[in-house]
Amino acid sequence: MANTFSINVESVSRVEGHGDLVLDVKNKKIEKLQFRIPESPRFFEAMLVGRNWDEASHITSRICGICSVAHTSASVKATEKALGIQVSEQTIKLRKLVYHHENIQSNALHVYFLAAPDFFGVGSVFPLIETNPEIVNIALRVKKMANDMVRIIGGRAVHPIRIVVGGFTKLPTTKEMEDMRNMLISAYPDLEKTLEVLKTVRIPEFERETEYISLANDYEYALYEGNIKSTDGWEINDQDYLSKINEKVVQHSTGKHCWASRDSYMVGALSRFNNNYDKLSDNAKKYASELGLKAPSYNPFMNNIAQFVEIVHCVDDSIRLIDELLEEGLDEDKKMADIKIREGRGVGVVEAPRGLLIHDYTYDNDGKISKANLIIPTNQNYANIERDMEALVPTVIEKSEDEIRLACEMLIRAYDPCISCSTHFLNVKLTNKE
Amino acid sequence: MSGKPKVGIFGFTGCGGCQLEILDAEDKLVDLASAVDIVHFTEAITEHSDDYEIALVEGSISTNHDVERIKKIGSIAKIIVAIGACACTGGLNCLKNLYGVEKAKELVYGDKKDWIDAIETRPIDEYVKVDYYARGCPPNRFEILQIVKALILGKKPEIPNYPVCVECKRLGNTCVYDLGMTCMGPIARAGCEARCPSNGSGCEACRGVIDEPNVNAQKDLLAERGLTVEDIMEQFNLYNACKKLV
Amino acid sequence: MKEKESKKTIYVPDIAKITRIEEVTPTEKLFNIVFEEPKKQEEFSFKPGQFVELTVFGVGEAPFSITSNPNNKEYFQLCIRNIGNVSGALHRMKEGSKVGIRGPFGNGYFPYEKMKNHNVLIIAGGLGLAPLMSLIRYILDSRDDYKEIMIIYGAVNPASILYKEDIGEWCKRDDIRVCLTVDNPDDKWTGEIGVCTNLIPRVDFPPEDTKVVVCGPPVMYKYVVQELEKKEFAPEDVYLSLERRMECGVGKCNHCHIGNKLSCVDGPVFSLWEIKNLKEAI
Amino acid sequence: MLYKILPRDSYQSFVENLIRNFDFIGPKRKDKATHEFTKITSFGELDLSYKKTTIPPAKQILFPSTEEIVEYRREDNSIEFRPVVEHSLKLLFGVHSCDINAINFLDKVFSTDFSDDNYLSKRRNMVIIGTDCEPRETCFCLAMGKEYVTAGFDLFLSELTNRYFVRVATSQGNKLIEKYASGISSAGEKDFKEYNEKIGDFRKKFKLSPDAKSFYDNFDLIYNDEEFWKKVAKNCFSCGSCCLVCPTCFCFNVRDEIELNLKEGKRIREWDSCMIPEYGLVAGGHNFRPTKENRLKQRYQCKLKTFVDKFNTYACVGCGRCIETCLANISIASDIDSVRKEVTV
């Protein structure tokens, strides 16, 4: 392998969005390493200014089609906080439920459709239709189940309609709740089979300890609500996120870079796993141990495994939530909370499938937004991806260019960067400078 | 079109939800893969090729780089289908134009604003000829498939040019006006199966408006419910700020 | 309970085969069609002016007038302009392909019985000649039953003239008068120029002894009728084929209504008197 | 017609028996604004105090908004078409007179000239039990002569003091009441008297009384008055809602849907409306009714003239649904009268 080369991956595929990786190596030393986002910035923070309180979640849902439930949830939570709206317990449970389903959907999309081709050494899921029809069918079933459930509660799989400030515009029927329960139960055999397949997959052995940040609370595996917690030993109220999390604009990317205690941190399934392992369902813990995933894990490639473990947890916890909701009975009167307009500021923090997501709105007297700040998971991971890459490249530097490129792409994909969130995706073009 | 048509799926400035909508047609994906050759689909496939007849294009044009790319696609594809609100009308991204590109850059990126490549957001038909529109935010995956099927059969896809109220009534929905809300349904273009009203909220015209909207009647209707002129403009603008409506 | 019944409903087509395709102009082709089931083909009989509903698999269904001679029992013929989905798909089809056929439909036809022992004036505009061909062919089979026959046919340009061979034959005969006119002549054109309405003033048939039939594009009717009225043809003696959008062909979908009439079951051929008071008819 | 009396005490068990033994469709509250006809599984769900449903009860079943009518398959060069016809037994309970009159109208449409088995097979398998109603602001069935119905149902229940006056129109209805209700007796003089009084009172309650006859007579006079029609249709959205909710409207489109494998397909019909611009559009681009004025005029003509000439009945039963649904506040009832006013002025 040449000592000096340059990798320029244009549009890393199978990540949701567009991103480029530029890597110049001279004499086995990294000269330049940039993970950049060349997509057009979307300016959501500007678009929000002047919009009505009931439009914010519709607008921000369009930040990302893959995690639109997360954006919608963060947005309505921020608005509810700002306007002092108390939603019902029922609303929270239903939101947690639909939240699980988006997490299943998004993690499944990533594990089965975007990462799995790497495991099988092919370029996309389409060749697998011929070679591994069983895994493709499982993938399609799991994803469809999750989407169907988001549709039942949210009204639509992409950009849900029913989740609004104050609660829901329409409730699922008892029959639909029961149907969902049956769908979840019937997913177990597919999860079991996926487990067997994943056991045979070789995950690159690579470790780099970093700061892992996620939500955490003391009653559940936190996805919808909680404090912001770091493996570096701090925990803060979600409203105070600015006391720890910093953002800066970097020239090579339209996505801002973030840092907290160190120069970079990681968010996402692996961070949640590291912070909340105890709260996983027993079943999910069992899956984790069978796949060799232990908390804390410092291998970013294990993020995919953590995602799968979360699917199992979300299925288990959904069944629990459905049972509780069925027991209590869905009540039309608890569908919507009372809403009064006032000025104020509110922060909504959730765990999007890809990690910590923060919406921060300030409202004026008329219920219009005067200021908005959005911190998106992928932005938070950029710096960490670059740090990981700096550590990864020397370990594979002896391999062929193709293998180096693949290792880099796989690392980026392991993060499941939803670049459409902030912007674009990854380009890797490899030219040998010698 | 003879043989399997080669299809490229491309993304511009948008949320990726439209491409996801295609992946969400789980039941039909296997059939789709056997009915057409997908040669370019960045969200799902690594390999890509510049040899395609049909381009399904998502997203709006918001950077100089976007402009170059869409023009290249326009020079290759025989048929261009715009997918989703961003591609069809510019979508929500156009709200930025109302704010002003320079001001928006400054607000979000501060003194680093000159590092950013951003132009006024435009729908793709301002740069290339679009043959068909699969509208909506997100578009309806069944409609996308229907368009693909029609193109395979060599027929003109049937895309509704009637208001959302038609679908709403076919579904037997209670009109949201009767529930105390407002709705753009009477002038908004159908094809979404009246998704918002069916889920208890007013239509926001994410598919744009019909060919001959009765805009004055819509204004009267909203004004009757106590909306101010600005409120009404905001409703019109949410997804359609790039298309001059009123 | 959704039953897949063996009993046919009015919406179920019979299978038929395209046995011959002939391109007559850049936009029109003739299709000879034979039912797959011999018995159906035997039983299939129609009157001039009637139409069938034709299905192209996967594309849809559309109404087309039959242009062949009702005496021809071997096949029936359609003349189709490539203008939309079904017609476009048909134009891409090859001989031997299968289509679905329902019909014949239409209760109003060109009343060839009433025309017997009278002069017959036939006015066709563009594709309007297609349904009239059926009538012309039929009455020529028993030429002696009719008095004088005059055909006025207007086309957009020489290239779009349909049935050139037949017209050539007619011109050779001395028992038919043929007046051809085109809107846009080319260098070689030596005939009449202008719309077919212009030729009506020259007609010298006595109104009381003449039956008139008219078929053409929607815009044509008003002017033709004005000219015919000037000539004092009785409205009862003037027959027009009125085409409307049709989704079913059997009087259910209601798309083809003209006042209290439906073009599909009450027409498509109406007497001018019948539609005199029908709003929107012409 | 037989006239019987059902004691109030037996009413609930009669209905419960029907719920148990039939696919029972009846009115149920849907949300704070509306009711809908839907499957009823217990007596308590049934809400006969409903005023009106968005979609007419029988239309949604007999002529659903989208309906598969033919399915087809292709294998190499062979094509097969097969009819799809649904006909399961259904019992429709709580239908008002106007809506039953509308069914009678549709029966005629779908059986004249050609028999439409997709409609008729379902119609033959439908048991209809009518009930009384209270007119609301927008009702004008009285003016259309449709406030009372004499055929098209099996049983019709009118509530009198402590009992129901039951009109039995078919032998099937007679069997039902004999089998599932207890304490049935024949109606006597007193019952008829009270019943007639009730109907008389009911007829006095209507607020709208458009003069449809004068519309029929004057329509031709005003047909070419463009100013008038422009005024009437000014705010029309061309949304077709008026037709889609109308119990007598039956226009439909037909479209083909094919699977991605290009082997199986189906032909579907779906509700259309003459108010939608594409309705009169033909290949080649000519539109027979290009403006909303043309279309509204056509709709009124169809409702109030065409079918009087054809079937000797209005194609409007005065249910008022179109008036309530129209967001442009266009009202057939007031337009009927404005035609007269315009002409007499």
Ligand SMILES: Cc1cc2nc3c(=O)[nH]c(=O)nc-3n(C[C@H](O)[C@H](O)[C@H](O)COP(=O)(O)OP(=O)(O)OC[C@H]3O[C@@H](n4cnc5c(N)ncnc54)[C@H](O)[C@@H]3O)c2cc1C
């Ligand atoms: C009684 C009658 C006889 C006809 N005879 C002939 C003929 O001999 N040759 C010929 O070329 N054309 C004829 N036409 C016109 C022909 O039906 C239309 O051109 C045809 O419907 C186009 O169908 P398409 O699917 O190709 O077009 P599209 O525009 O794709 O039409 C789709 C649908 O719209 C409806 N539609 C659209 N235009 C018309 C129209 N003009 N008339 C009726 N329905 C329409 C049909 O239901 C059709 O299925 C006739 C029409 C009628 C009513």
Ligand code: SF4
């Ligand atoms: S809810 Fe909206 S789309 Fe539906 S009928 Fe009412 S106005 Fe029309």
Ligand code: SF4
């Ligand atoms: S009259 Fe009213 S309901 Fe009917 S199409 Fe016009 S606006 Fe719609």
Ligand code: SF4
């Ligand atoms: S036209 Fe209006 S009032 Fe008359 S039957 Fe139809 S919906 Fe009811």
